[in-house]
Every structure is written in structure tokens, then in C-alpha cells.
Amino acid sequence: MQVSMASTQGVGAANEDTVHVSPTGVVVLDGLSAPKDLPMGCVHGTPWFVRQLGTTLINLIGDEEVSLREALRAAIAAVNDLHRSSCDLDQEAVPASTVVMVRERGDELDYLVLSDNVLVLDLGADGIRTVVDKRVEEVAADEMRAALQGPTGTPEHAARVSQLVTIQRGLRNKPGGYWVAATDPAAADEAITGSVELARVQQAALLTDGASRLVDNFGVLTWHDLLSLLCAEGPAALIARTREAELADPVGERWPRFKRSDDATAAYVKIGQPASLASGAS
Template sequence: MQVSVASTQGVGTANEDTVHVSPTGVVVLDGLSAPKDLPMGCIHGTPWYVRQLGTRLINLIGDDAVSLREALRSAISEVNDLHRGSCALDQEAVPASTVVMIRERGDILDYLVLSDNVLVLDLGDEGIRTITDKRVEEVASEEMEAALQGPTGTPEHAARVSALVTVQRRLRNRPGGYWVAATNPAAADEAITGSVDLAQVQQAALLTDGASRLVDSFGVLTWAQLLDVLRSEGPSALIARTREAELADPVGERWPRFKRSDDATAAYMTADQPTQTPPDRQ
């Protein structure tokens, strides 16, 4: 694989995304922001959590005998051990993260998606396939609609977002709710997984929702056009275009959203092209 990445901070004190790359794998995480007025049962915080989880995932998926679900389950358990004793892991208010990852395994590309990160696969003649887990949008619909009411950046808007997160925390990682990587290893069993022939994959993109919003929130690009930007200009250019759109609508009047700008991470992968060996000269 040939991989290029970019990640930039949105509104907030730290970038809660992270990306990890190995010769055969890519892991992209998007930490769930915790409003400052809500309690948190962990002393370490979300940026720490996504770094620890991502480091373990990229190491675990290097073993082809370990499925991506098994890797996620093990990584969650290992991070639990790191802050067990100093943090209240039995509370709802613990760091959590979305996950998208791919792994080259021989002639196969494995993938896993948990929550609303997006995996975009260009499969050549079969077209473009997008994989994401939108269960979070199916819960707390009333609170979500209220939280999308602008203007963004006001105390009133922040209070509505906090009310949404309060309800979402009660629905997180339980039947009838939605699933993310947090302290319950069983969340790995709820991830969307699959495999495709590596030879089919012309290009792929792993995106946090801050980097996919030009398509799925703003509607100013198609997935094909997003891949064109990544191929011709790179991940940094995609995020720069996203920031331009956000600045053009600073209070969310045209594109209602929870934050004026979100952390944005994009990883773009293309398949290695085999080197052509010239024929022997006679």
C-alpha cells in the first residue's frame, strides 16, 4: 500500500483524532468530544485514549491470524488495564472513539468500521462503495434535532449539544443504542467488517466525520469527486477545502452542525503498482 495522511484540529483544545500507518495497515480514530460542563470518569482524557487505542490496534492487526474484531476487542481490554484503578471505568462518562481500519492480508483487504467514520473503496468496474455505521443518528433524534439548531458557537447551542451528549451516553454500547470503542470490549462484535480482493481496490479513503462532511453533511462533493481531490491534491487539500466551506458558513446557517469546525483526519491509500521489468535484449 501507498498511504498519505493529514489530520488537523477543529474547534477545541486538542486534536481528538489520530491515525496510525504500518506497511500493511491503516487505523483512523475519532475521539468523542466531551462537553466541559459534563462529568468525566477518566483522568486521562480523550486524546490520550485515542493514542493508546490506535497504537495497540496498528500493532495487533499486523498479525494476519488475528481478525480485526479480535484486534479491537484486545486493544480495548489492554487500554482498560492502563487506567484501571485511577479511573471510574464503570461510569457512562468515559473516553470513547469511532474506528475505521484496513489491513492488507495476502491478496485480501480486510476492513472494520465502528460508528460514523467512513471507508470509501474504489473497486474499479464495480464502482465506489462506502461503509459507515450510522446507528448514532438513529437514537436521541429529538435531542439531535435541537442540537443542530444554530447559531453555532453560542451558549444556547452549547447547552443543546450537552443535552444531546447526556442522552447519548446512556444509550452508548447497549442493545437498542449505538456502539463505539470505549471500555466494553464487546463493542468489537458490533463493528461492520468485511473483505475484498485487493486487486479490485484502485484507491481507498479512511475519513473521520470532520473530513467526510463535504460529501455527507454539506453535499458539495460526491464520493467520486472526493477521491479525485485526494488523488490529485492529497489529504491536506481535502481538509483545506473543508475549512473553507466551514468559514463560509461560520454559524451553521447553511449547513447545521454541532461544531463550527471539527477535527478532520483523512488517510488515502492506493495499491502498489508492480514494477515492469523490461524484456531481455537479444
């Protein structure tokens, strides 16, 4: 497993994404932004939460006897213990994060996706498979459409986004709603998981929604194009191309979105030995 990665901050006060890598695993998290006018029950904030969760996860998935769901469940519980005494974790307004991770396990590549991060798998002759959990788009549909109405950056737009987040908080980690990593370890049971024969996987990409939008929001690239760009130029080039598109549409007229630019993180994974090792070169 050969991994390259890049992460850049969007228009917010801090980058709420994080990426963690080990010799056999990759974890990418996207913290859910909390509008400044809404309450928050955690004094540490979302960037702290995603760092703690990511660090715990990358350590736990190194044990092949632990399933990815079990690792996520244990990681959420462990982070709860880090700030339960100083924060109110029993309310809806707590830090939360999407999750996508992969782990080599023998001849298999295990994966887990929770909420709208994207995993892209290039399976060679079997084509490209994308794994994403879109349940968040199936709730509060009217408010979501209103929040996507531009122009971005105006007080009116910010108010609509705050209204959407308020409603979404009441639907997080509840039946009929959607699921994210927050304070309820049971959210891990709702994640999309699976395994692919490692020999079938040529390359993979783990993306936050700020890095996948050239395909699934803007429609200017295909998933094949995105993988080709990552292979040829790397994750930083993908994010740079994304920023160029966002700057060309700063108020969301062509591509409606919640903010002009989002935190963007991409991890690109190549499977197999480098050519020099495979050929026996020294």
C-alpha cells in the same frame, strides 16, 4: 499499499483524532468530544485514549491470524488495563472513539468500521463502495435535531449539545443504542467488517466525520470527487477545502452542525506498486 494522510484540529482544545500506519495496515480514530460542563470518569482524557487505542490496534492487526474484531476487542481490554487503577471505568462518562481500519491479508483487504467514520473503496468497474455505521443518528433523534439548530458558538447551542451528549452516553454500547470503542470490549462484535479482493481495490479513503462532511453533510462533492481530490492533491487539500466551506458558513446556517469546525483526519490509500517499480525502472 501506499498511504498519505493529514489531520488538523477543529475548534476544540486538542485534536481528538488519530491515524496510525504500518506497511500493511491503517487505523483512523475519532474521539468523541466531551463538553466541559459534563463529568468525565477518566483523568487522562480523550486524546490520550485515542492515542493508546490506535497504537495498540496498529500493532495487533499486523498479525494476520488475528481478525480485526479480535484486535479491537483485545485493544479495548489492553487500554482498560492501562488506566483502570486511576480512573472510574464503570460509569457512562468515559472516553470513547469511532474506528475505521484496513489491513492487507494475502490477496484480501480486510476492513472494520465502528460508528460514523467512513471507509470509501474504489472498486474500479464495480464502482465506489462506502462503509459507515450510522446507528448513532438513529437514537435521540429529537435531541439531535435540537443540537443541530444554530447559531453555533452560542451558550444556548452549547447547552443543547450537552443535553444530547448526556442522553447519548446512556445509550452507548447498549442494545437498541449505538456502539463505539470505549471500555466494553464486546463493542467490537458490533462493528461492520468485511473483506474485498485486493486486486479489485484501486484506491481507498479512511475519513473521520470532520473530513467526510464535504460529501455527507455539505453535499458539495460526490465520493468520486473526493477520491479524485485526494489522488490529485492529497489529504491536506481535502481538509483545506473543508475549512474553506466551514468558514463560509461559520454559524451553521447553511450546513447545520454541532460546532463550526471539527477535527478532520483523512488517510488516502493507493493499492499496487509505484509505476517505476511496476515497469522495472531502476
